[in-house]
Amino acid sequence: MKKIISILLTICLLSMMFAGCGSGSGDVIKIGVYEPSSGDNGAGGKQEILGIEFANTVKNTVEIGGKTYKIELVIVDNESSNDKGPSAAAKLVSEKVSIALGSYGSSVSIAASDVFKNAGIPVIGVSCTNPQVTEGNTHYFRICYLDPFQGTVLANFAVDEFNAKKAYILTKLGDDYSVGLGNYFKKAFEALGGTVIEETFQGGNSDFTAYLTTAVNNNVDVIFAPTSTEAAALIIEQSISQGVNIPLLAGDTWDSSVILNAAKGSNARIYVSTFFDEGDNTALGSQFVKDFKKWLNDNPEKLKNNGGNDIVAAVSALGYDAYMVAVKAIEKAQSTDPRKINEVLWDVTHTGVTGDIAFDEIGDAIRNVAYIKAVNTSDASWKFIAIQSVDN
Numbered sequence: 001m002k003k004i005i006s007i008l009l010t011i012c013l014l015s016m017m018f019a020g021c022g023s024g025s026g027d028v029i030k031i032g033v034y035e036p037s038s039g040d041n042g043a044g045g046k047q048e049i050l051g052i053e054f055a056n057t058v059k060n061t062v063e064i065g066g067k068t069y070k071i072e073l074v075i076v077d078n079e080s081s082n083d084k085g086p087s088a089a090a091k092l093v094s095e096k097v098s099i100a101l102g103s104y105g106s107s108v109s110i111a112a113s114d115v116f117k118n119a120g121i122p123v124i125g126v127s128c129t130n131p132q133v134t135e136g137n138t139h140y141f142r143i144c145y146l147d148p149f150q151g152t153v154l155a156n157f158a159v160d161e162f163n164a165k166k167a168y169i170l171t172k173l174g175d176d177y178s179v180g181l182g183n184y185f186k187k188a189f190e191a192l193g194g195t196v197i198e199e200t201f202q203g204g205n206s207d208f209t210a211y212l213t214t215a216v217n218n219n220v221d222v223i224f225a226p227t228s229t230e231a232a233a234l235i236i237e238q239s240i241s242q243g244v245n246i247p248l249l250a251g252d253t254w255d256s257s258v259i260l261n262a263a264k265g266s267n268a269r270i271y272v273s274t275f276f277d278e279g280d281n282t283a284l285g286s287q288f289v290k291d292f293k294k295w296l297n298d299n300p301e302k303l304k305n306n307g308g309n310d311i312v313a314a315v316s317a318l319g320y321d322a323y324m325v326a327v328k329a330i331e332k333a334q335s336t337d338p339r340k341i342n343e344v345l346w347d348v349t350h351t352g353v354t355g356d357i358a359f360d361e362i363g364d365a366i367r368n369v370a371y372i373k374a375v376n377t378s379d380a381s382w383k384f385i386a387i388q389s390v391d392n
Contacts, residue, residue, distance in 0.1 A: 029062060029069045029336045031326055032076070032092035034102035034112065034123070039080025040203075040228035043258045044315055045104040046305040048126050049075060051319025052101055053302070054295050059323075062330050069336070071327065078103055080228070082111040089115040097121060098336045099329065101322045104315060105228075106130030106147075106177040113140055122329075122342035126322045127252055127275070127315045130180045134363045141345055143322050143357050144275055145367035147177070150251050151184025153370045153388050154224065154273050159192050161271075161385075162247055164221035169198040170211050170235070172227055181226040181251050201231075208235045212244050226251045229258040236262040236270065247271060255314045255373065255382075257307025264380040273370045276354045277384050278312040288317065288353040311381065314354070314371070321352035 033052055036045035053073065060071050074095045078085040085103075089112035092100055100116060100123045103109045109128040116123050117139050125133050125142030129150060134140045158164040167189050171182035179200070186196050197218050199211055212235070215223050223246050225235055232254050239248065240263075247269040255274040263270055278289045293310045296303045303310065325348060330336075332344040350357045358366050372385040 027067070027069055028072050029064070029330060030072050030074050030095060030097040031056075031323070032074050032095065032097035032100035032102075032121070034076060034078055034085075034089055034092060034100050034108075035104055036080040036108065037075075037077040040230045041080040041105045041108075041253070043229045043307065044127075044253060044256055044313075045077075045080070047256065047307075047313040048102070048104045048315040048319040050296070050302055050306055051292075051316035051321075052126075052323045054292055054316070055320040055323035057295065058291075059327055062327055064330070064334055064336065078105075078108045078112065080105055080108060082107050085111040086115050088112065092116075093119040093121065098338050099124065099326050099341050101126060101319070101326060103128055106133055106180070107175055109133045109140070110176060113137060116140070119338070120342070121338045122345055124322045124326055124345075126318045128177075129252065130176045132176060132180075138363070139342055141359055141363040141365075143325060143352075143354070143365045144252070144318060145370060146364060147181045147251070148184045149367070150273050150370060151181050151186075152188040153372075154249055154251065155185050155188035155192060155194075157271070157273070157372055157386075157388055158189065158222045158224070158247075158249060159194065162221055164189075164194060166195050166197070166218065166220045168215035168218065168220040168223045168246075169196055170208075170215075170223065170225045170227070171198070171200050172231065173200040173202055175203075175228075177251075177253070178226050178228075182224065185224050185226070205231075206234055208238050209242060212239050212242055215246060216242075216244060220246060222247045222249050224249045226253065229253060229256045232256075233258050233262040236266075236268055240266045240268055245269070252314065257309055257311055257313070257380075260311070260375060260380040260382070261307070263375045263377050266377050268375065268377055270375040271385065272373055273388075274314040274373060275371065276312075276314040276317040277371045277373060277382070279384050280353070282353075284351070284353050285317075288312075288320065292316065292320075317353050321350065321354050321357060324352060325350045325357060 085108040172178040
């Protein structure tokens, strides 16, 4: 009797193993998440990931060929590092993801591009705004606007809002996003009749007092500093301690709770361009904000990754949209094959919480507006200023 029971148990165990193997591989499609959770852009990367994770709770299955597949996120930390990014991307390749999302930070996106290309895996950039991300390839797409547009928007805002005639530009040496956006702002500002003083700082620098002193001594009207959130916090804190009252302008990386916390209780004047405002009154936008806030507050660890509050960062909204676009591509391809998904991505359109999304012939999103927000220093919140566009 014991022998029969033993045989039956063995058969059951083998059946469970085979069933497990079938459901673990055939019924799962993997979406890679290539983002920084640490390093200079860790704070922003975490918020971008939050949008993707929330989207996965909203839609976590997809129908392919009449079969339901569970969507599994594979998240890697590129550490905000150009050197470590490729190995993080290689991990997603080894995990056999069908499509990847990311990254927060153009430099790390560019650094890992060839890893994805060689593996035949398409990538949807979420907030990587440098033109080089999609230039010269057919596998990298993005849903955000680009730096030439963002730089022009901010230059126009500086002139329109402050009647600025002289600007100080501070960028990080060797950072594609920082240097690129600084150059686009400079080109647009000079075209509007302004003059520019510009300097760069080395990675790892923590003392910005000399740079701020240069801006003050040159009587500039605005300071433009497209930097990481880590550097931004130091710039803000040191400008406050020095009593610098010049408006600080920056791009999308400054749309972060890190900036709000650094400026809280001060007289700092900080303005950023970004992709979404939580005061959005469209049906999709307002519903997303409501649901996302509830999800954050129901999950203490997620709330912590958002900076300890439930303020909705634009990159979270973008992360949500990027995930939904990826799912649409999978549905359109009716396949888990990355190459087939890549082929159909060009024709995918989506009405997202950040607006209508469609790709041009390069793989860039067709965008023509940006949100301008200011820091409300009294309660560390964002204040909507304007929706700004640039005539082509």
